[in-house]
């Protein structure tokens with residue numbers, strides 16, 4: 001291995017403290033999890049100083065990006081100068097893949113390294129463009145496992161007590177593989193719940209009694225409601241902890257509370273994306289998961305996170321809303337610089353009662369900027385609709401948002417399943433109430449359709465609850 005690559009890997013590994021087991025019951029790595037913010041910045045600077053020459057040597061995409069911005073490695077001497085690097089966007093990466101199929105040139109590994117030390121390939125789930133793919137190495141595997149283990153430790157998951165079931169199709173998705181390898185590292189047994197139908201998943205869940213369920217929020221609802229239909233009580237299962245990811249459900253308080261009461265379990269979230277692999281870019285600690293506003297910490301010795309203004313791409317001051325951007329400080333394959341994840345949120349560095357000093361996003365992330373809907377000139381976040389719908393106990397868990405334009409005027413329809421216990425005679429009153437509440441939040445009067453329980457199709461992985469028929473024309 002050549003010297004520059006070796007130096008980057010050594011720098012990263014040197015900061016993987018307590019690589020095989022946690023230091024104590026409270027923190028996996030107290031020297032990192034609870035260190036001062038000045039110390040965190042020193043660690044970031046130490047890593048950046050090696051990362052930038054490394055990336056410029058091995059990634060043509062970043063060489064080109066620096067050349068276009070008239071930057072050299074010497075221009076970025078610390079985190080304070082990171083803003084000089086133009087953010088990396090999905091569209092740039094899509095163009096890179098189109099010009100350099102099938103892998104693109106944004107990664108810092110080539111075919112030879114992939115063949116010698118490759119671990120696994122991951123892909124984005126977008127349906128419109130060619131998938132952006134990420135080939136990771138065994139170095140990355142160890143880093144993922146350790147990162148996620150630190151997050152799961154903060155959630156209170158422990159070997160000797162917990163058994164995890166991962167209810168995902170075993171697809172190239174970062175969340176499930178991240179937690180899978182983390183459980184292996186922690187010594188928490190795993191029941192892989194991929195490639196089985198729901199009846200078999202439920203049989204595994206009730207027979208082998210896992211205590212931790214990892215799923216998307218949508219699938220956790222699906223599974224819990226299916227149990228109820230079959231006359232079983234999710235609350236009587238052994239599940240005490242839900243670890244959800246892949247969609248923003250757990251930072252929507254009404255959704256989180258519904259999941260908690262459905263399962264009689266605590267709900268924690270991992271936040272991240274494929275590009276700055278992997279989760280936990282963000283993870284909820286026991287404080288962030290129990291006190292509103294719910295929200296994740298970020299692991300700042302492993303990622304530099306920023307929020308930027310959506311128009312100017314300039315960093316916003318602490319406490320102001322902005323789009324999430326992350327720089328990866330540990331990967332051999334994908335240490336991307338300033339990747340625009342693109343979720344709206346806000347940050348605080350105020351101390352957390354858990355003792356972790358890393359930045360938090362109180363209130364979590366309420367959707368990607370790409371998900372914003374423009375209806376008759378009014379901007380609507382689908383998650384605002386979710387918050388209202390899930391906040392009414394006369395309604396079921398599933399809903400759909402349909403935007404049409406048959407008459408030349410945008411029309412918003414919110415279709416919601418009635419709660420099992422809702423009598424037909426009460427339906428009109430509930431429709432009126434939902435219309436009023438939505439109007440107050442989204443400033444548009446939607447058409448409301450309350451449909452019988454079980455009518456709306458359940459998504460297994462990522463819920464797609466918005467149907468914009470204007471785009472289908």
Ligand SMILES: [Zn+2]
Pocket residue numbers: 285286287288297352353354355356
């Ligand atoms: Zn905390």
